[in-house]
Amino acid sequence: MxxxxxxxxxxxxxxxxxxxxxxxxxxxxxxxxxxxxxxNFKVLTGNEGNEEKAPESNEEMTLEELEAQKERLEDLIAEMQANRKDNV
CATH class of the missing domain: 1.20.5 (Single alpha-helices involved in coiled-coils or other helix-helix interfaces)
Incomplete structure (x- = not known):
């Protein structure tokens, strides 16, 4: 064995x-x-040239920071959907 x-x-x-x-x-x-x-590591997308540090926790984020992130995510989603339509 x-x-x-x-x-x-x-x-x-x-x-x-x-x-x-x-x-x-x-x-x-x-x-x-x-x-x-x-x-604090953040992967940069092709559209962003500046690196932002990730906040320690959601409790420390202000409403303005959350709204900015929401807008950025909506822009990324719209861009990905546009790319899919172009490729089809």
């Missing part, structure tokens, strides 16, 4: 796991900063 290849694979996995754990502990602060930075 246990052959040489399975034992070798298990040992290699343990070694790589230990190396990964050590690397994470040595670079924990950098990795955590990058993960937190991903929360």
């Amino acid at each position: 246990l052959d040489k290849n399975m034992l070798f694979g298990f040992a290699a996995g343990c070694v790589l796991g230990a190396v990964g754990y050590k690397f994470y502990n040595d670079h924990k602060d950098d990795i955590d900063e990058k993960i937190k930075g991903l929360k």
Whole structure:
């Protein structure tokens, strides 16, 4: 049931796991900063040249910000629908 290849694979996995754990502990602060930075990452569409930061939560957003986002989404929807009609 246990052959040489399975034992070798298990040992290699343990070694790589230990190396990964050590690397994470040595670079924990950098990795955590990058993960937190991903929360504010926003993919830009072809029409937008400026990058906006995503708000932390909806509770912090003002009514004006929400209306601006709504208008932007409506514009994107209209553009996608126009592109579909052009392609048909």
